[in-house]
Amino acid sequence: MHHFPPRLLQGYRNFATTQFQNERQRYRQLAAEGQKPEILMIACCDSRAAPELIFDSTPGEMFVVRNVANQVPPFHPDGEYHATSSALEYAVQSLKVKHIVVLGHGRCGGIRAALDMESKPLSSDDFIGRWMGLLRPAVEAVTTNALMTRHERQTALERISLRYSLNNLRTFPWIARREAAGKLQLHAAWFDISFGELWLLDKDSGEFNLFSPEESL
Incomplete structure (x- = not known):
């Protein structure tokens, strides 16, 4: 049985x-x-923000990587294990994807943990703490702003983390080369779980703008 x-x-x-x-x-x-997806999607492990559902994708359409808080670490080849970096390598070098999308979302538990400076690690290994340490400079800047509410800090860091990930993507030499050659585009988006809203990062202004389903494509 x-x-x-x-x-x-x-x-x-x-x-x-x-x-x-x-x-x-x-x-x-x-x-x-075999698969020939044109999009690499880097999303969070959160069960409420599944990219295949949000973007109504079909089989073979997206190569999806999910980790805690949808982060991209900087390029750092060493003797350690690098799940996200290996997925990037395969998607860019082998599949030749044309787009990399980093998808963040509201109420992210990883971001909440990063902001809670007094929270205790879930275990002595503290894998989450070390992983979220990638955002330490941004966390310190956000938490010291006394004029922001807890919810405002959370949303701010969720979006700032997306900018960090885009910057880290460009530290991978083969990503930077393909982007410079016009063969690869990098994008960031933020999904609001409560209202089903999709906010897109504008490459020119650096602002997150709400995308309306009624907009022409």
């Missing part, structure tokens, strides 16, 4: 009898020809 979560088995049953049946040819084509 298996002990696999029943909810997942029911979900698979729904997938197998509906979506897979409707897109059987698409899956067979992907299996035979």
Whole structure:
């Protein structure tokens, strides 16, 4: 007798009898020809902000990387393990994606943990604390602003972290080269879980602007 979560088995049953049946040819084509996504999506692990649902993507359309607080570390080859960096390497060097999108979201637990300077690590290893340490300079700047509310600090750091990730992406030499050659574009977006809003970072102004579903594409 298996002990696999029943909810997942029911979900698979729904997938197998509906979506897979409707897109059987698409899956067979992907299996035979391999994946050729044009978009690399770097998103958070948060179960409320699944990029495939937010952007209504189809199989093979996006190469998705998810980590705590959708962060991109700077280029730092060494003897350690680098899950996000290895995914970047594969997507850019092998798949030749044309777009990298860093997707942040509201009410991010990782960002909240970074802002809570008095919180205790979940374990003595403190993997989360070290990972969120990538944002330490921004955290210090935001937390010392006495005029901001807790919610304002949270939203501010969620968006600032996206700018940090874009800057860190450009420290990877093969990303910088492809962007300079016009073969790769970098983007950032912030999703508001409460209202379903999508805010896009304007490359010229540096501002986050609300995208309306009614806007022409």
